[in-house]
Amino acid sequence: MIVAETDRLVLTKFTLDDAPFILELMNTPGWIRYIGDRNVRTVDQAANYLKNNQLKAYETQDYGYYKVMLKSEDLKPIGSFGLLKRDVLAYVDIGFSLLPEYYGKGYGYEGTSALLHLAKHKFNITTICAITLPENQASIKLLEKLGLSYQKRVQPFENDEELLLFTLDL
Numbered sequence: 139m140i141v142a143e144t145d146r147l148v149l150t151k152f153t154l155d156d157a158p159f160i161l162e163l164m165n166t167p168g169w170i171r172y173i174g175d176r177n178v179r180t181v182d183q184a185a186n187y188l189k190n191n192q193l194k195a196y197e198t199q200d201y202g203y204y205k206v207m208l209k210s211e212d213l214k215p216i217g218s219f220g221l222l223k224r225d226v227l228a229y230v231d232i233g234f235s236l237l238p239e240y241y242g243k244g245y246g247y248e249g250t251s252a253l254l255h256l257a258k259h260k261f262n263i264t265t266i267c268a269i270t271l272p273e274n275q276a277s278i279k280l281l282e283k284l285g286l287s288y289q290k291r292v293q294p295f296e297n298d299e300e301l302l303l304f305t306l307d308l
């Protein structure tokens with residue numbers, strides 16, 4: 139089922155068939171460096187990850203992380219954008235990741251803009267937040283372009299690095 143569509147992208151929910159793609163995405167340098175190494179190295183581990191994360195979230199929330207597909211390449215999956223309510227943050231959090239060959243082409247902004255529209259008009263979310271490493275310039279630029287503002291440094295995950303917290307009232 140299509141969750142959102144833009145000029146160039148289609149967003150749908152993940153299924154277990156997406157395990158090989160999630161395996162590829164989670165092992166890109168950008169994911170490992172800026173999101174974190176989840177030690178997912180095989181298709182079976184990726185299927186388990188999907189089951190325990192994306193698919194589980196669909197059952198407990200109205201929203202979740204979606205597969206981003208490119209219309210011009212026959213709906214090839216190129217990334218994942220999503221919304222998630224984490225216990226450690228006050229607001230629903232927006233996140234994004236693309237395969238590196240698709241960076242810098244405006245897909246991040248195009249897809250996450252559609253997601254923010256859904257957040258406001260379909261999921262009735264009133265404030266959105268995001269967390270990012272201070273050195274993640276691409277993420278910071280995208281968040282600012284979406285209208286989010288830097289609030290403060292936070293350490294939501296124990297024994298982990300300090301992150302920058304951004305928010306936007308929708």
Ligand SMILES: CC(C)(COP(=O)(O)OP(=O)(O)OC[C@H]1O[C@@H](n2cnc3c(N)ncnc32)[C@H](O)[C@@H]1OP(=O)(O)O)[C@@H](O)C(=O)NCCC(=O)NCCS
Nearest residue numbers: 168172234235236241242243244245246247270276279280
């Ligand atoms: C973050 C990410 C999704 C950005 O997607 P993208 O499609 O490349 O972003 P866009 O092309 O839509 O660019 C949005 C804005 O950010 C800017 N930008 C993108 N990459 C940048 C970079 N490396 N350095 C500085 N600015 C950058 C663009 O110039 C654009 O601003 P502009 O229109 O004012 O020029 C992508 O870099 C990514 O997947 N990174 C790895 C995973 C990750 O870090 N996720 C976030 C974890 S918090």
